[in-house]
Amino acid sequence: MSFPWAKEYKPQNPVMQWLDSRLPLPRFVFNAVGAGYPVPRNLNYFWNFGVLSGAALGIQIITGIILAMHFAANGAIAFDSVEHIMRDVNSGWLLRYAHANGASMFFIVVYLHIFRGLFYGSYKAPREMVWLLGLVIFLLMMATAFMGYVLPWGQMSFWGAKVITGLFGAIPLVGEPIQTWLLGGFAPDNAALNRFFSLHYLLPFVIAGVIILHIWALHIPGSSNPTGVEVKSEQDTVPFHPYYTAKDGFGLGVFLIVFAILLFFAPNYLGHPDNYIPANPMSTPAHIVPEWYFWPFYAILRAFTVDFLFIPAKLLGVIAMFASILLLFFLPWLDNSPVRSGHYRPLFRQFFWVLCVDVLILGYCGGAPAAEPFVMISQVAAAYYFAHFLIILPIISKIEKPAPLPASITEAVLAKQA
Amino acid sequence: MATLEPSAENGDISEAGVRRRDFINIAAVSFAGVGAGTILIPLVNQMNPSADVLALASIEVDISAIQAGQAIKTMWRKQPVFIRNLTPEEIAAAEKVDASSLRDPETLEQRTKEGKKNWLITKGVCTHLGCVPLGAGEGEVKGEFGGYFCPCHGSFYDTAARIRKGPAPKNLEVPEYVFKSDTVVQIG
Ligand code: HEM
Ligand code: FES
Numbered sequence: 001m002s003f004p005w006a007k008e009y010k011p012q013n014p015v016m017q018w019l020d021s022r023l024p025l026p027r028f029v030f031n032a033v034g035a036g037y038p039v040p041r042n043l044n045y046f047w048n049f050g051v052l053s054g055a056a057l058g059i060q061i062i063t064g065i066i067l068a069m070h071f072a073a074n075g076a077i078a079f080d081s082v083e084h085i086m087r088d089v090n091s092g093w094l095l096r097y098a099h100a101n102g103a104s105m106f107f108i109v110v111y112l113h114i115f116r117g118l119f120y121g122s123y124k125a126p127r128e129m130v131w132l133l134g135l136v137i138f139l140l141m142m143a144t145a146f147m148g149y150v151l152p153w154g155q156m157s158f159w160g161a162k163v164i165t166g167l168f169g170a171i172p173l174v175g176e177p178i179q180t181w182l183l184g185g186f187a188p189d190n191a192a193l194n195r196f197f198s199l200h201y202l203l204p205f206v207i208a209g210v211i212i213l214h215i216w217a218l219h220i221p222g223s224s225n226p227t228g229v230e231v232k233s234e235q236d237t238v239p240f241h242p243y244y245t246a247k248d249g250f251g252l253g254v255f256l257i258v259f260a261i262l263l264f265f266a267p268n269y270l271g272h273p274d275n276y277i278p279a280n281p282m283s284t285p286a287h288i289v290p291e292w293y294f295w296p297f298y299a300i301l302r303a304f305t306v307d308f309l310f311i312p313a314k315l316l317g318v319i320a321m322f323a324s325i326l327l328l329f330f331l332p333w334l335d336n337s338p339v340r341s342g343h344y345r346p347l348f349r350q351f352f353w354v355l356c357v358d359v360l361i362l363g364y365c366g367g368a369p370a371a372e373p374f375v376m377i378s379q380v381a382a383a384y385y386f387a388h389f390l391i392i393l394p395i396i397s398k399i400e401k402p403a404p405l406p407a408s409i410t411e412a413v414l415a416k417q418a
Numbered sequence: 419m420a421t422l423e424p425s426a427e428n429g430d431i432s433e434a435g436v437r438r439r440d441f442i443n444i445a446a447v448s449f450a451g452v453g454a455g456t457i458l459i460p461l462v463n464q465m466n467p468s469a470d471v472l473a474l475a476s477i478e479v480d481i482s483a484i485q486a487g488q489a490i491k492t493m494w495r496k497q498p499v500f501i502r503n504l505t506p507e508e509i510a511a512a513e514k515v516d517a518s519s520l521r522d523p524e525t526l527e528q529r530t531k532e533g534k535k536n537w538l539i540t541k542g543v544c545t546h547l548g549c550v551p552l553g554a555g556e557g558e559v560k561g562e563f564g565g566y567f568c569p570c571h572g573s574f575y576d577t578a579a580r581i582r583k584g585p586a587p588k589n590l591e592v593p594e595y596v597f598k599s600d601t602v603v604q605i606g
Contacts, residue, residue, distance in 0.1 A: 189496050304585065
């Protein structure tokens with residue numbers, strides 16, 4: 001499973017020896033994130049975001065469990081119970097703001113984590129399973145975040161729930177019964193609020209389980225690195241502890257500083273003021289938008305305004321939105337270049353940056369009102385997004401002439417120092 | 419029988435080469451499968467609307483105060499319903515269009531009750547993703563077709579609440595209703 005030069009766990013303390021021979025948990029930790037896990041010596045700060053994602057999940061679970069002690073999942077009082085947390089519960093405002101902004105921080109670090117994977121080709125063999133499990137985590141995260149946003153039962157909560165479950169209504173024939181089934185009624189109400197609360201509590205623990213699989217799969221080939229060249233010998237690696245525990249610890253400090261700035265100086269910056277209006281089934285806010293981390297996908301959803309070949313525009317938008325994520329599951333097989341890292345792929349690199357700008361444009365349009373010119377811009381940007389993965393990437397991997405790769409990680413590191 | 423090899427003498431193997439044990443195996447596993455499937459039914463079904471949600475099924479509304487050109491919003495099954503008293507101009511505008519040219523072809527006649535063409539009663543639920551369109555309340559924008567406008571993703575409905583432009587696939591739904599008298603309708 002690991003490299004042959006990985007250090008073996010040899011406890012000196014008799015208590016640890018006793019424990020190790022009965023339940024080898026310390027050994028497991030030592031081999032996973034301790035001195036027993038050799039890691040490429042050249043990882044840059046982009047490799048921090050996995051650990052930061054884990055930290056963000058931890059923050060969400062702890063703050064979330066506490067919020068659940070004060071929250072009431074009933075349509076008549078849910079909104080008031082959240083205001084009660086904000087005004088009356090000791091430190092309630094802090095915990096709620098930490099949970100709401102923690103979700104944003106979680107998405108920021110996971111998006112950077114995915115960005116790292118896309119640029120450095122981490123999704124390629126032999127790490128396809130790591131990538132696929134990562135996408136499963138991403139889908140679960142989106143479901144969790146969506147259901148969490150419904151809980152305060154404000155206007156955005158209510159209409160978000162209505163619009164997103166409405167997506168399922170687009171499925172031909174069975175769509176409407178499915179939507180009614182999901183909501184337990186004809187519109188979001190108590191039944192929906194309760195089941196969303198139940199699932200919002202459950203899913204983070206499912207995510208934690210999939211993260212264990214994600215890291216298990218990662219530890220079979222070991223981490224990739226910025227050159228994308230595989231580890232060849234012991235001098236290419238350093239033990240995870242203390243080298244990367246220290247580097248990750250530094251990154252965690254920076255993460256927490258950014259989080260604290262957001263939390264204490266702009267706790268409502270990323271939220272929407274309409275969610276401080278109690279849910280009203282009789283009137284839709286003039287401009288409903290989801291949370292910022294869904295904007296690129298929301299823009300793709302709204303990009304379809306005309307029917308095509310008997311398929312209604314509504315269904316097309318829904319298919320495209322789901323496809324934009326499901327597409328990523330095929331990425332390891334769409335990009336056939338044997339070279340992983342974008343550093344050695346001149347042509348790929350240019351289109352990669354175009355894709356990044358494209359996604360930012362989609363994000364901007366997704367947060368803007370559904371009017372021109374944003375609809376047209378979303379259409380072009382959505383088309384480009386799909387073209388990048390389905391057309392451009394396969395062609396690049398055929399025609400590109402990669403730059404010469406270093407013979408080893410160590411050679412690359414020493415060449416840089418010279 | 420201490421042997422795993424089936425022997426023909428004690429009838430373990432049929433003429434088709436099927437062991438008795440194969441039959442028991444298939445029967446037991448299928449029965450367990452049926453059992454598991456049966457347990458799944460209540461687990462899935464509990465998600466459907468409960469009896470109290472379904473019980474809110476019908477309401478009566480007094481429409482005597484609604485003047486021509488006005489509309490009210492009322493609530494049925496936790497969803498808004500628009501009751502609109504169309505003006506003669508609005509009726510004329512709806513009848514002028516050729517219904518077969520529409521995305522969801524229906525005439526005003528088909529969407530109202532006989533002799534009550536001015537009473538347009540629809541759900542106030544956009545058929546795109548379920549927002550409440552504007553246009554029923556005093557002073558709300560009615561959109562370029564004079565009926566309703568859904569601001570969520572820009573769907574335009576005409577004076578018969580038919581979809582004319584934007585992403586919504588269908589006309590605003592006409593719920594089941596009857597006129598109890600000239601001034602009272604029962605919805606549902
Ligand atoms: C809750 C969310 C997640 C957590 C806690 C998490 C955790 C981790 C950790 C600790 C690592 C090893 C350190 C590192 O490379 O940064 C890792 C690696 C990786 N993750 Fe994630 N991850 C999450 C989500 C995702 C998602 C959404 C994706 C992609 C869609 C993804 C793709 C990868 C890949 C490809 C690697 C291998 C990177 C390499 O070695 O080059 N992860 N993950
Ligand atoms: S919900 Fe009305 S246009 Fe989308």
